[in-house]
Amino acid sequence: MNRFSYLRATSIDEAMREAAADPTARFIAGGTNLIDLMKYNVERPTRLIDITRLPLNGIEETESGGLRLGALVTNDETAFDSRIQDRYPLLASAIQAGASPQLRNAATTGGNLLQRTRCYYFYDPETPCNKREPGTGCPAAFGRNRIHAILGTSDHCIATHPSDMAVAMAALQAIVHVRGPGGERAIPIADFHRLPGEHPEIDNTMLHGEIITSVELPPDGFSRNYTYLKLRDRLSYAFALVSVAAALRMENGTIAQARLALGGVAHKPWRDPAAEAMLQGQPATEDRFRAVADHILKDARGYQDNAFKIDLARRAIVTALSQAASGTPQSQIDKRIQ
């Protein structure tokens, strides 16, 4: 861990100003990811700007009938909020599928979206890694990559984004509100995280000095037909090998609208609008689900350890769509697959 100065910001403007002035400054919220990375010498900020006293708390109604989650609302506050549970149970479920109660009590909306990959090499500064040190190479592509991506990879990086919450938000088409030196922006979540391409060091489309103020959930929460299905290497407290957030609007036994987002398979929560369109107006049958899964995975590529994810994702998509269609969402307490 390196030396850093610490500032407890008292206003959003102050936080932004301080961050903009120092290219190595970092905001700190729950600290559950940033502190770990600092201990491993992966992140070496010279200045920490503590944003936990800023007025970015609370879950509020929006004019359009949705909810707005403050950037500092903790993951457990969100998951146990009765409005979220009633109207956006997919989001509550995804959050509860992640981490542990202790972590969820500290982790925040903003920090969760911005948590970094769990790639082993990224975490180990004694090894090369393009994401940590651009140009040094990607040992994961030829090494241990059980937890790595199968979709949207590049020659430069095959890391995944590890968040569960973000996968549900992707299915719900949330909007990330940020504020920065250049003013306020509303970024659809699909455009928030990016694929690694030639610049795996850049995780998302935020600019330096910008701060997440809130995440807006559109009115439709798909609260009847949804599921969050997470598959991992033990029954709890592990990152997803593959996860699927499925949200359907059913009308008389047919699918009127479908949203599907995958976690653990790409550098961002993975959506495929063409595959979702294949479900529209269709009856909920396994054959159809399989066709959708095949479509999503047609360009998937496996590496030494993770080729199984292609098959696992295919099966998970089919199971998740069945769960959503039948209104039997996966429990995050009972570990039996519903």
Add this chain to the structure above:
Amino acid sequence: MLQEKGYIGTPRNRVDGRAKVTGEAKYAAEFDAPDLAYGIVVSSAIAKGRIASIDADAALAVPGVLQVFTHENRPRTAWFDINFRDETAPPGSPFRPLYDDKVVYSGQPVALVVAESFEIAAYAASLVRIAYEPETHMTDLDIQRDEAYVPPRKRTGVKRPPSPRGDPDGAFEQAPVKVHGEYRVAIEHHNPMETHASTVVYEEDGTLTIHDKTQGSQNSQSYVSSVFGLSSDQVRVISPFVGGAFGSGLRPQYQLFLAVMAALELKRSVRVVLTRDQMFTFGYRPLTIQTISLGANPDGKLVSIMHDAIQTTSPWEDYQEVVVNWSNLLYHCDNVKLTYRLSQVDTYTPIDMRAPGAALGVTAIETAMDELAYAAGIDPVELRLRNYAEMDEADKKYFTSKELRACYQLGAERFGWARRNPEPRSMREGRELIGWGMASGVWEAIMQRVAARAALTPDDRLEVASATADIGTGTYTILTQIAAETLGLPMESVTTKIGDSSLPKSPVEGGSWTAASAGSAVQKACLSVREQLFKYARRMDDSPLANASIEQVTFAGGRIHMTNDPSAGVTLQQAMQAGGVDRVEAEEKSSMGLLKNMRYSGYSHSAIFAEVRVDEELGVVRVTRIVNAVAAGTILNPKTARSQILGGVVFGIGMALEEESMLDHNLGRFMNHNLAEYHVPVNADVYDIDVIFVSEHEERLNPLGVKGLGEIGVIGTAAAIGNAIYHATGKRIRDYPITIDKLLG
């Protein structure tokens, strides 16, 4: 005679439980010292080569940095290998931290940064720049297996496989029923909760008091003395509490060397604590490739057992453990070939991990036996009974006791095994396939020579002491029970002192020998105190015990009284007064019993039954039920004993489904070196575990009849789960852990 059956064999809370949950119990990194300096270890980035240069200038320039120790400036230490050999060292040249510019494994300590504070040291460590000249390394056993060799020198305490008997190849060839397969268990790291740490207190007179995370305070003490050329009275190692170790604390680890080196050089107290990722930079459970061929008659009777194992070791030591011998210990067979070889890879030397050898070998043989049960069409329990070994056939000795039959029977009854339809995929509930599997377990009951002291002082305080350790197993509690019962005192009157090199001599705590060995020593010392007290009591004026023999009296409630007339007695205090003493003390050693005479073989046994539920489509496995029936002689404390088995079973679940240290062979480095990515079971993975202690009369090993429980719970558990998965799914996975990917398709 021990008339009072008050404590031994009854469930008792841990005597150190309160201290542990309140934080009063101190661990190695929690002891303080005036003027303490902090050391942070810098680990090598490459697996093999040499250090071309070390640039420590930036680190040294940080205010508060005291020194950066490297091979270039380290103080001189002992010259000979023998000085670095600890009590449990395998044959070879032990690793010497900061010895020279050679890098022999990835993660090797290459520098120690010492500073006034932990934070300064950590920061400065990040500034040390090291240039390497890498050489080609090899960490892949699949390539190295062709170079396997029989270790020329045997490791002390580890039996070699017996010579082949009969004609195993010919018998296999002819056998009507055959099973042949290759079995693997992934590399595991111990990962105890407490990371390794040493706080070295530099006393005013220049002597060292060391708080070390170790399973043997005297092992650490003699290592430090011999490496640094100190006399034994200049070094005291104290380790009253150990936050788990599972074998990782059997050998002095490099943080001890580094902390002592720095303390001696800087003439001040130094603490070095390893990080979690550095917990992956020393010993591990070796990668093992096992090949098993079983030949049997149609009735399931084995006609040939061939079991070969190849294990990784380091280039500098021939680590060894008993992997293959168990096959013939469990099963009778006239044609047997057991072979064990090593292959060098560029990693640190493996180190014993809970149930070393057996956890691997029994997993393989018990998986193969399940395959044989299917091949022969015989129930797995019945198959084991038909091949039951009545004696240790390799050594041609009878067992001191062996209630494995009862384990099978009671375990099967509790589990409901009789209702099992052997057909794979025959049970399901909704999406889940249900499977029932079983396996046996076996572990050697080892006695070590341990010394213990007992001292009774006025007001009936009894102190018992031995340099043995409690790594969370309950040693404090059982020693207290034994002492209290032997002298007829309440447990509250007894203070047990362990984990201190200045106490009576004891080897490391391991191998499941501590309860039997330290327990026997404490019992013997307390019996000596009894005798002295009785002698004084008889000498008293008008003693009501004047004409009694010690067999006729009972020690209870702080008194010695006639067994047939409790009113006729004297208090312990009166006896001491009569003797004119204010302290009655005795030191005794546990004896090696009849085992020493080589007439019997002592083993504990178990039968494990497992139920799994496997999501057919997604391969998610839940181990919903385990019954483990254990025969291990006298159970001193059913409560702490049960905890040992529960922990062992959870360890086995880890081996069966989760634990795997992933080596990147390109880098020669373990990559998932943290607890987020090295998976051990969490609460959600653990459903019902039912422990049965089968009653087993044992009188040959030691007077207490104890065999030990630390390892047996692990052994066989992974195989029982793997076999249950086969029963559920029809998929035979011979490569543990059985992760989701292996069950797809």
